[in-house]
Amino acid sequence: MSETETSAGWLTREQLRDARERLPIVYVSVVPVRVDERGVVTTIGLLLRASSEGTIDRELVSGRVLYHERIRDALIRHVEKDLGPLSMPRIPLSPQPFTVAEYFPTPGVTPFHDPRQHAVALAFVVPVMGDCSPQQNALDLAWVTPDEAAALAALGEMDGGHGVLLRQALAHVGHPL
């Protein structure tokens, strides 16, 4: 998590670490997509990041909802943070997520795992209409077809349950798995 976000959250790093050991943290998870004029998902954007183990992980966009921040504002902030300020996300009209992913610090409780914390992530599929480019610590941003995305997700190349969430998103938009 960047310095910027930490300060915007009105928590020192230490306070955030303490809270993460005691409370579930509200997250948003975003599956960024390109769509055609009929609303069909044509490609899905995956972030490539170097993991701490030296491997390359494919990841979705996700991050914390800050104190006094609306969910729709957190969605805009995290999409622009990861895909750039010109990505032009189409924020969903309804606050109803397509699913809720429960990331547990203990592996195996749910399909979702985050060693740092217990996070409750509201998941949305978000079309981006503008120019996207990897930001911050991402090595690259890859656009793959729904079939390629489903295959990557099934191969376990996406850590911590991001592959499961991606496949749930594909199911939600009607893509066969």
Add this chain to the structure above:
Amino acid sequence: MSETETSAGWLTREQLRDARERLPIVYVSVVPVRVDERGVVTTIGLLLRASSEGTIDRELVSGRVLYHERIRDALIRHVEKDLGPLSMPRIPLSPQPFTVAEYFPTPGVTPFHDPRQHAVALAFVVPVMGDCSPQQNALDLAWVTPDEAAALAALGEMDGGHGVLLRQALAHVGHPL
């Protein structure tokens, strides 16, 4: 229903009338909206039509799904038929409707009533990004705020259950009722 649609449906008027007395008919119902860049609904488009009783009805966009037509194509066709070819609807990514309205020929079975038929309407909130103008037999297209829409719907000024569906749509996007 226009001649164009009847012929596109591969049914004569008589055949369609017969079918309507024997089978539930698949419909789409659309709440057309304008949204801001945060995905907040700012206005809702209501069609004004002269009813057969000589009153003015406020209506949502709706119509039949044709044989061998995808739901997303029916959504585009009906929005463009009622709001014009430049209305630029953003078709939903997921086939999951926010609700299903069951229009019965007998009043009182459900909140939805259509004397002509038993229609099963998949309901979607659809943002329109382009120029909209009333088409065909609509007298006008009025853009009202969510609060105004909720008030109009509650006053019973929308026939056949369109007011109920509009209020369900407002609830779905998080608007207080």
Add this chain to the structure above:
Amino acid sequence: MSETETSAGWLTREQLRDARERLPIVYVSVVPVRVDERGVVTTIGLLLRASSEGTIDRELVSGRVLYHERIRDALIRHVEKDLGPLSMPRIPLSPQPFTVAEYFPTPGVTPFHDPRQHAVALAFVVPVMGDCSPQQNALDLAWVTPDEAAALAALGEMDGGHGVLLRQALAHVGHPL
């Protein structure tokens, strides 16, 4: 389709065949499940039927919505028709299906295929609390775990897209795919 259902639908076999060539037909598709007291799906019920090609198909519960029939009544009727009168289905409170499956007579338009007709199927996951047994032309009713169901569905052992729908249902209830 049984004689009983045909007569209840106020259509002769011939009339129904004609309508199926001209209109999308409203269907319900049900994924019957057993759940524990925490709402976790423990097993999924699959019908085994002999196909016209002499193979054994695994199928979900599904069938037509009749003229003047509520969706919730169609759900009860089809579950009891396929799983028996003592199956005690828990009908969903909301008319919002978890997805809508568009069965096309032409293969490849959508993941769902039905050579007889264009069917628009509202899909629900329905817990059954009572005694279930295969009815009518089903050879057996198999209860499988979510993992087994996901595997069967992926192997293409379920015809016409039932496997796709089953996997979408598993995604909806949060099961990893």
Add this chain to the structure above:
Amino acid sequence: MSETETSAGWLTREQLRDARERLPIVYVSVVPVRVDERGVVTTIGLLLRASSEGTIDRELVSGRVLYHERIRDALIRHVEKDLGPLSMPRIPLSPQPFTVAEYFPTPGVTPFHDPRQHAVALAFVVPVMGDCSPQQNALDLAWVTPDEAAALAALGEMDGGHGVLLRQALAHVGHPL
């Protein structure tokens, strides 16, 4: 909030108060209902509590999700805490809430207000099948029809946005508003 819950949350009262000033807190909100065998909501359970201003508030069941607690376990815990250990809630199969209510400490940001905190509440309609009785600091538990509930909610007799959430729940289950 009771002593029991505070200790189960692994936070002292002071630590919880601190966290509430800095982080959004994960909540579940439950609309407890009685349903008939067709899945139709027949009555809704409202808790009557004496407010700090000396008035009687009608409230829904709601409460915090604890560290390392599944959402479905939080739903069971809060329903049993408020309606009693014999209430037998039918926990939803899917983690998808019908809406997400954002309670802000500042009034007017959203329709939901909680002076103590920023809470992000996942909202579910939960049928209860067993014996319910008011627990703890509730004065009574009233079962009202959907029409009565809609009227009470509209009259502003439910504080902090519980009326708005109740009406959104009624819309979700198809009840006319």
